[in-house]
Amino acid sequence: MQCNIFDWESSTEYSVPMWELIGRMAAFNIKETSHQEAAKCFAIIARTELARKLHIYGGSGCEKHKGCELCTEPGHCLELGLPKINISERVRAAVRDTGNLIITFDGKPIKPYCHYRCGGATENSENVIGNRITYLRKVFCEYCRTVDDEGKDKFFSLEELERLLNIKIEKPKDVYYDIKGIFENLDIDEQGRIKSLNIGGKFFKGTEIVERLGLNSTRFNYMPVRFLISCIGIGHGLGLCITGAEEMARRGMSYEDILYYYYTGIKLEEMEMPEEDKPLKGKTIALDAASGEDDSYEGKGPGGLREGEANLKIVLELEMLLKEAGAKVFLTRTGKKHINLSERAEIxxxxKPDFFISICQSVFPNGSASGTEAYHYREDKEAAKLGSMILEEISPEMKCRNRGLRTADLYILKEVKCSTLQLNILYITNPEDEKKLADPDMRRKAARAIERGIIRYYGQMGK
Incomplete structure (x- = not known):
């Protein structure tokens, strides 16, 4: 499989085999001294990061350059860009030996955070990025404790702290009476002269200090003017500890052991590949047939056709079409009985679908009203895009008026926690519209038109 890349420096697009792209991403973290099991971890991490961008997993590719999976710009698709780096035979072997494995949680690729060295324990996600992620839980790491980091110690003067932190440190006006472990047990006379004190646990007279340090008098103040800040570990502490992973590999642990240790509750699964005849593979869509039996608001046509009966038949046709296109499909009801709004939202x-589509019919006292319309909640831009595409498909197919896309504060649109569209297919109170809804061929045409709109929507995401 080829992946489209946008090169930031030359402003050109080019195609790269997926294995080569994964190799370039992995090679950035793999040193010549890296253990092969650790190298395999980075091959899987790179493949997982790429999977998150693919449409099959709900990704949109590079958001700046449509049609491309990734760009090489630092800080955009990847934190450090996509360097043009040599792929050694060791890296090639790591990519090859891990097949198509990616790291998933709840069936979706994770964001595979990693850092150089945790210093004894990784971190909970909410303490770093502000929200709780189940697979990024703190784990204790004995594997990197003995490493001594370069540049761990930094010295700062008071002036530097004030400038860097944008603060003002108040200088003492009186004698500092106690700094634990350094200046303690001060004996001071009424004039503020130091009679005696302990420094570093040793007793001194004030006059001894004056003599040994060459001070002017025993009436002196003191305060720290330079601070040592010493760090343990390098990086944000989320996910895999690179140093710990290396040590685990040297102790004979496999890449599976390492990844399962640092990422909580994950699975290693084969990455799904796009299939041309399954354009909706990897998508989950919930279909809602509104207004079943016993719904006091159910519409009825002049010929006796019930709204709940018509829209359920359309939903069942649509379910089969979407499944054939590769989507996972859930229904809020499959029987005749009505299910109330709160239960449908809860279902x-x-x-947790990618989209929720509620199929209804419109009702109007005047039987002349006709056509199809769609509703979405305000600011739900994705539902608006999908609704427009479905209306463009369904109106010529059903030979009906396109009454347009509208915003609404309907309960189902507000309470379902994903992009949600309510599609009102025809007016059941219009005699001609009712005939169309009662015709099995017309219902199939409606279902096919909705399917085409959904496929168009997901195809447009990559353009």
Whole structure:
């Protein structure tokens, strides 16, 4: 499989085999001295990062350069860009030996955070990025404790601290009476002269200090003017500890052992590949047939057709089409009985779909009103895009008026926690619209039009 890359420096697009792209991403963290099991970890981490960008996993590719999976710009698609780096035979072997494995949680690729050295324990995500991520839990790491980091000690003067932290440190006006472990047990007379004190645990008279340090008098103040700040570990502490992973590998542990240790509750799974005949593979869509039996608000046509009956038949047709296109499909109801709004929202939120589509019909006292319309919640831009595409497909297919896309504060649009669209297919109170809804061929046409709109939407995301 080829991946499209946008080169930031030359402003050109080019295609790269997926294995080579994964190798370039992995090679950045793999040293010549790296253990092969640790190298395999980075091959899987690189593949996982790439999977997150693919449409099959709900990604949108590079957001700056449509049609490209990644760009080489530092800080955009990847934290450090995509360097043009030599892929050694060791890296090639790590990519080859890990097949198509990626790290997943709840069926989706994780954000595979890693850092150089945790210093004894990794960190919980909420303490670094502000939100709780289940697979980024603190784990104790004995594997990197003995490493002595370069540049761990830094000295700062008071003036530097004030400038860098944008603070003002108040200088003492009186004698500092106690700095634990350094200046302690001071005996001071009424004039503020130091009669005696302990320094570093040793007793001194004030006059001894004056003599040994060459001070002017025993009436002196003191305060720290230079501070040593010594760090333990390098990096944010999230996810895999690179130094710890190396040590685990040297102790005979496999890449599976290492990844399962640092990422909580994950799975190692084969990455799904896009299939041309399965354009919706990897997508999850919830379909809602509104207004079943016993719904006091259910619409009825002049010929007796019930709204809940018509929209359920459309939903069942659509379910089959979407499954054939590779999507996972969930229904809020499959039987005739009505399910109330709060239960339907709860069902949808438990499914965690990519989209929730509610199929309804419109009702109007005047039987002349006709056509199809769609509703979305304000600021739900993705539902608006999908709604427009479906209306463009369904109106010519059903030979009906496109009544347009509208915002609404409907309960189902507000309470379902994903992009949600309510599609009102025709007016059941219009005699001609009712005939179309009662016709199995027309219902199939409606379902096919909705499917085409959904496929168009996901195809447009990559353009």
């Amino acid at each position: 949808a939120n438990g499914m």
